[in-house]
Amino acid sequence: SELLKQIRQEVSGALELFVSDRTGLPDYALAATGAVVVAHSPAHLPRPSLFQRRLINVHHMNVHPEATKRLLAPFSQPGECLPLVGSSGYVDVRLTEPIRPSAVTYEHVPAAIQRPLNIGSAPRNLTLSGFLGMPPPHLSSPVKAQKRYADSGTAPPAEVHLASISVNATGRRTVHTFPVELAAREVLIDHVRLSFSSNHGRREYTCLYRLRVHGTPQLSDNP
Amino acid sequence: SELLKQIRQEVSGALELFVSDRTGLPDYALAATGAVVVAHSPAHLPRPSLFQRRLINVHHMNVHPEATKRLLAPFSQPGECLPLVGSSGYVDVRLTEPIRPSAVTYEHVPAAIQRPLNIGSAPRNLTLSGFLGMPPPHLSSPVKAQKRYADSGTAPPAEVHLASISVNATGRRTVHTFPVELAAREVLIDHVRLSFSSNHGRREYTCLYRLRVHGTPQLSDNP
Amino acid sequence: SELLKQIRQEVSGALELFVSDRTGLPDYALAATGAVVVAHSPAHLPRPSLFQRRLINVHHMNVHPEATKRLLAPFSQPGECLPLVGSSGYVDVRLTEPIRPSAVTYEHVPAAIQRPLNIGSAPRNLTLSGFLGMPPPHLSSPVKAQKRYADSGTAPPAEVHLASISVNATGRRTVHTFPVELAAREVLIDHVRLSFSSNHGRREYTCLYRLRVHGTPQLSDNP
Ligand SMILES: [K+]
Ligand SMILES: [K+]
Numbered sequence: 001s002e003l004l005k006q007i008r009q010e011v012s013g014a015l016e017l018f019v020s021d022r023t024g025l026p027d028y029a030l031a032a033t034g035a036v037v038v039a040h041s042p043a044h045l046p047r048p049s050l051f052q053r054r055l056i057n058v059h060h061m062n063v064h065p066e067a068t069k070r071l072l073a074p075f076s077q078p079g080e081c082l083p084l085v086g087s088s089g090y091v092d093v094r095l096t097e098p099i100r101p102s103a104v105t106y107e108h109v110p111a112a113i114q115r116p117l118n119i120g121s122a123p124r125n126l127t128l129s130g131f132l133g134m135p136p137p138h139l140s141s142p143v144k145a146q147k148r149y150a151d152s153g154t155a156p157p158a159e160v161h162l163a164s165i166s167v168n169a170t171g172r173r174t175v176h177t178f179p180v181e182l183a184a185r186e187v188l189i190d191h192v193r194l195s196f197s198s199n200h201g202r203r204e205y206t207c208l209y210r211l212r213v214h215g216t217p218q219l220s221d222n223p
Numbered sequence: 224s225e226l227l228k229q230i231r232q233e234v235s236g237a238l239e240l241f242v243s244d245r246t247g248l249p250d251y252a253l254a255a256t257g258a259v260v261v262a263h264s265p266a267h268l269p270r271p272s273l274f275q276r277r278l279i280n281v282h283h284m285n286v287h288p289e290a291t292k293r294l295l296a297p298f299s300q301p302g303e304c305l306p307l308v309g310s311s312g313y314v315d316v317r318l319t320e321p322i323r324p325s326a327v328t329y330e331h332v333p334a335a336i337q338r339p340l341n342i343g344s345a346p347r348n349l350t351l352s353g354f355l356g357m358p359p360p361h362l363s364s365p366v367k368a369q370k371r372y373a374d375s376g377t378a379p380p381a382e383v384h385l386a387s388i389s390v391n392a393t394g395r396r397t398v399h400t401f402p403v404e405l406a407a408r409e410v411l412i413d414h415v416r417l418s419f420s421s422n423h424g425r426r427e428y429t430c431l432y433r434l435r436v437h438g439t440p441q442l443s444d445n446p
Numbered sequence: 447s448e449l450l451k452q453i454r455q456e457v458s459g460a461l462e463l464f465v466s467d468r469t470g471l472p473d474y475a476l477a478a479t480g481a482v483v484v485a486h487s488p489a490h491l492p493r494p495s496l497f498q499r500r501l502i503n504v505h506h507m508n509v510h511p512e513a514t515k516r517l518l519a520p521f522s523q524p525g526e527c528l529p530l531v532g533s534s535g536y537v538d539v540r541l542t543e544p545i546r547p548s549a550v551t552y553e554h555v556p557a558a559i560q561r562p563l564n565i566g567s568a569p570r571n572l573t574l575s576g577f578l579g580m581p582p583p584h585l586s587s588p589v590k591a592q593k594r595y596a597d598s599g600t601a602p603p604a605e606v607h608l609a610s611i612s613v614n615a616t617g618r619r620t621v622h623t624f625p626v627e628l629a630a631r632e633v634l635i636d637h638v639r640l641s642f643s644s645n646h647g648r649r650e651y652t653c654l655y656r657l658r659v660h661g662t663p664q665l666s667d668n669p
């Protein structure tokens with residue numbers, strides 16, 4: 001009976017964490033509360049039309065029409081990820097509101113239910129940085145986009161390093177939470193850039209399942 | 224081994240209840256089986272266009288375009304709620320089919336994953352009542368809507384009190400099931416009105432996450 | 447402490463399987479990875495418009511607009527199923543990619559949360575068969591469709607029997623996985639046909655909740 005009570009406590013605690021987005025932490029990169037993907041490296045579109053190719057890849061400032069839904073929402077299933085060309089790239093996200101960041105979470109789907117071909121497309125090494133204001137064009141961006149920015153004559157917002165993380169997509173854990181570096185915890189940010197420099201072996205593309213950003217909002221008592 | 228068996232039984236029973244909509248009870252206010260939000264007090268729309276304001280708030284008989292999806296579907300996440308102006312208001316729901324009501328369930332998202340600012344928008348004191356037929360305009364409705372009804376010369380359907388409930392949105396439970404008052408269990412209803420008279424402190428608006436209504440359908444053997 | 451460790455291991459293992467689509471197996475009939483419903487016996491549409499009736503039932507080769515979403519996606523809730531006329535019928539599915547099949551899974555919603563009226567609409571006896579190429583018109587198809595096929599002068603792809611299964615929709619299990627017959631495990635397929643010959647008592651229609659197909663892709667190391 002004492003034992004049964006202990007079992008039930010463990011089970012209900014585990015389910016409570018499960019329904020608490022599996023982290024028990026508010027997510028300021030959640031689509032449902034207004035966070036959006038604002039830019040990313042070229043999307044991988046199998047058999048795209050010429051039109052799609054121009055729309056999404058050439059202009060580059062454009063965003064995959066499902067990017068926000070795929071990267072910033074719960075309930076991932078195989079295939080529901082943001083596919084970016086190659087084994088390195090980036091995504092820029094505007095947060096729900098300005099926060100002082102405390103931790104970041106990257107989640108992928110369990111390897112057990114992935115098609116073998118797709119396990120290799122999970123990212124391996126990731127870097128998160130934060131900005132107050134729209135991040136500047138990425139170094140990998142087309143010259144035109146970078147030049148346009150330079151021409152505007154305004155200084156880009158400062159980049160704050162949040163975390164460098166490594167994910168094993170074939171392990172049993174699928175939700176990976178990492179603390180933000182101490183120096184960055186007092187800095188106010190409203191955008192993050194997720195960069196990845198390697199994946200699990202697929203040259204063609206990397207598919208990102210879910211990003212969460214945790215922290216403390218600037219004004220928690222403001223209406 | 225006997226112990227292991229007991230642990231597994233507990234775990235599998237808990238997961239079984241979890242996939243059984245966490246209540247183990249049929250829900251006659253479920254969008255997927257045809258239930259719909261038919262009316263509500265004015266919606267809270269942050270930065271609405273003039274057009275939206277007129278469409279939704281002024282005419283008042285109109286319904287937030289996502290009301291049914293937000294209030295009558297499983298898998299709540301922060302932000303996926305029906306936002307109504309102020310700390311009191313109401314929602315009218317047409318049920319899937321006529322039932323004799325036995326219980327009602329109100330669910331909110333875990334406080335742990337809410338942005339601090341939003342915890343205050345959870346409702347606190349709620350009243351559920353039932354109707355056979357479309358509920359009459361609420362007392363808080365614009366005079367015009369009430370007058371139009373009065374002019375029609377038909378009597379409104381009788382209001383049956385189902386339950387008065389109180390919800391602590393910062394506690395660990397998120398799914399709150401309450402029995403319907405004995406006197407109401409034999410009454411056939413096909414609409415419910417959820418009224419709230421207070422919330423957890425946010426003056427601006429109250430956000431409703433999910434309503435379920437349980438009971439016995441009128442004709443359970445009818446094709 | 448040793449006990450607590452054992453409890454936690456059981457709980458975390460159960461949740462791990464839970465998020466692994468409850469089977470721990472890749473699903474090659476998953477909508478999110480490109481699988482689609484390509485044909486089915488006439489849909490049951492309560493109160494369809496004349497237009498819908500013509501569009502979906504008469505031409506028959508047409509497909510219920512939500513068929514793929516309802517049959518080939520996770521997170522079933524009551525009502526989110528593919529409703530087909532009568533107590534026998536079929537559905538044809540094009541898989542994500544060619545596989546050698548190993549098992550099939552049929553899932554329904556828990557009887558506990560079904561409206562009493564709808565429990566009878568769950569299928570009882572099901573047969574799964576596989577094809578390499580589009581399955582030929584079903585024996586129950588309109589003469590016109592069958593004749594058109596015969597006129598084309600091409601031989602239909604061979605039908606491979608995968609499994610004959612029986613499901614008790616009122617039992618506690620909702621996810622039913624069955625191995626594919628040994629003789630079929632070396633055969634390459636890219637379509638399956640799910641046929642049902644009886645349901646749980648409802649004459650009017652049968653509602654299918656979710657089909658999964660497991661196996662090994664033809665080329666698991668192909669980009
Ligand atoms: K996702
Ligand atoms: K909701």
Ligand SMILES: [K+]
Pocket residue numbers: 515516517518519520521522523526527655656
């Ligand atoms: K379904």
